[in-house]
Amino acid sequence: MKPLPVGEHGLLIELDTAEEVEALHAELLRRVAGGALPPPREIVPAARTVFLDGLDDPRGLLADIASWHIPPPTAADRPAIRIPVRYDGPDLADVAALWDVTPEEVVRLHSATEFHVAFCGFAPGFGYLTGLPEPLHVPRRDTPRTKVPVGSVALAGPYTGVYPRSSPGGWQLIGTTDTVLWDPRREPAALLAPGTRVRFVPQETTR
Numbered sequence: 001m002k003p004l005p006v007g008e009h010g011l012l013i014e015l016d017t018a019e020e021v022e023a024l025h026a027e028l029l030r031r032v033a034g035g036a037l038p039p040p041r042e043i044v045p046a047a048r049t050v051f052l053d054g055l056d057d058p059r060g061l062l063a064d065i066a067s068w069h070i071p072p073p074t075a076a077d078r079p080a081i082r083i084p085v086r087y088d089g090p091d092l093a094d095v096a097a098l099w100d101v102t103p104e105e106v107v108r109l110h111s112a113t114e115f116h117v118a119f120c121g122f123a124p125g126f127g128y129l130t131g132l133p134e135p136l137h138v139p140r141r142d143t144p145r146t147k148v149p150v151g152s153v154a155l156a157g158p159y160t161g162v163y164p165r166s167s168p169g170g171w172q173l174i175g176t177t178d179t180v181l182w183d184p185r186r187e188p189a190a191l192l193a194p195g196t197r198v199r200f201v202p203q204e205t206t207r
Helices: 018-033 058-067 092-099 103-112
Strands: 002-006 010-014 042-045 049-053 080-086 115-120 127-130 145-148 152-156 159-162 167-169 172-176 197-203
Touching: 010 058, 018 042, 018 049, 018 115, 042 115, 092 103, 092 172, 103 197, 115 197
Parallel strands: 080 197
Antiparallel strands: 002 010, 010 049, 042 049, 080 172, 115 127, 127 159, 145 167, 152 159, 152 172
C-alpha cells in the first residue's frame, strides 16, 4: 500500500492488484455506511488505486487504514444485475479465432462468467468488468473504429465493457444490448458502479 497525498484533503492509495483495490473500496464503503468513518466527498477506485477526496485528516486516515483487517469482498458486498445481450458483434468470429473455439462457444463462455465492475471511466456509465480468465484476454483492434454503436458489448485485455453511448473505440465487439447504462434522469444515473456483479444473458438475434 503506497499513499500519495493530493492537496490538503486528498489521498491516493496505490495497491498491487485489482483485488486489493476492490477489497479496500468495499471496506471503506462499509465503514462509511456504519458510521465508523466520516464520509469523504469522493471515493474513486481505479485499476490499481483508490482516491479519496474531502478528508479532514488524510494522514490520520492513512494510519487507521494501516491497522485495518481488510477481508476480501463477498457477494453481499456486490449488488447483482443481468444484462440481456444479442451476441451479434462484428468481431465475434475474430474473438472465437483468438480463443480457438467456435462463435457459439464464445457465447457460452462469456455468458457463463460472473463479472464484476472493477472501476468506471472512459465515458459516463462505462464500467470495466473483470472475470474472464487470463487465457481469454484479447488485444484491442489494430485499427480502432471511428464510431462504435451505443450498447455494444466489447472485450479488450482482461476487461468486458458496454458502450453507454456511440463513440470511437478499439475494443473487440461481440454483441449488443438495449440496456441503458447511463440515464441522467435516473437515480443513480449510472447502472454500473464499482463492485456490481454482472451476468450477460444471451438473447435471440433477429436479422
